[in-house]
Amino acid sequence: MAKFVAKRIEELHSKTQADIAREAGFKNANFITMIKTGSAKLPLDRVQDFAKALDTDPRSLMHLAIEQTYGPKMLAVLVELLGEPLTENERAWIDLVRTASNGTDPFPSTTARKALHVLLDDRA
Incomplete structure (x- = not known):
């Protein structure tokens, strides 16, 4: 978590830590420094706001926050039970399949797999 947050803040040249703290709903910009150094844990209920302030995927940030708070074994259990989080692009593909199939939940046939x-x- 700490390394990711530090790197992401460095990439956001247009925002200060004070800006990020304010956008994420933290009263004190020092809390951002504490997250960056690993001396504070990101509260799970603040992940969405913090992800928005960092302009990053909230699902990936939640993974990091769960791992930071509960450890890698708990994260592994949650991933096993709930699955990997989807990216926005993956969600768009799922929505496309649902729309194209009229919500019939089609099995991915060999032909469909090959076509995909x-x-x-070929997109590269």
Whole structure:
């Protein structure tokens, strides 16, 4: 968590830590420094606001926050039970499949898999 937050803040040239703290709803910008150094844990209920302030994916940040708070074993249990979080792009693909199939939950046939591989391999 600490390394990710420090790197992300460094990448955000247009925002100060005070800006990020304010956008995330933290009263004190020093709390951002404490998260960056690993001396404070990001409260799980603040992940969404903090992710928005950092302009990053809230699902990935939640993974880091859970690992930071409860450890890698608990994160592994949650991932096993709930699955990996989806990126915004993955969610868009799922929405596309649901719309195209009229919500019928189609099985990914061999033909569909091959077509998808061709489509995605050819996009580069």
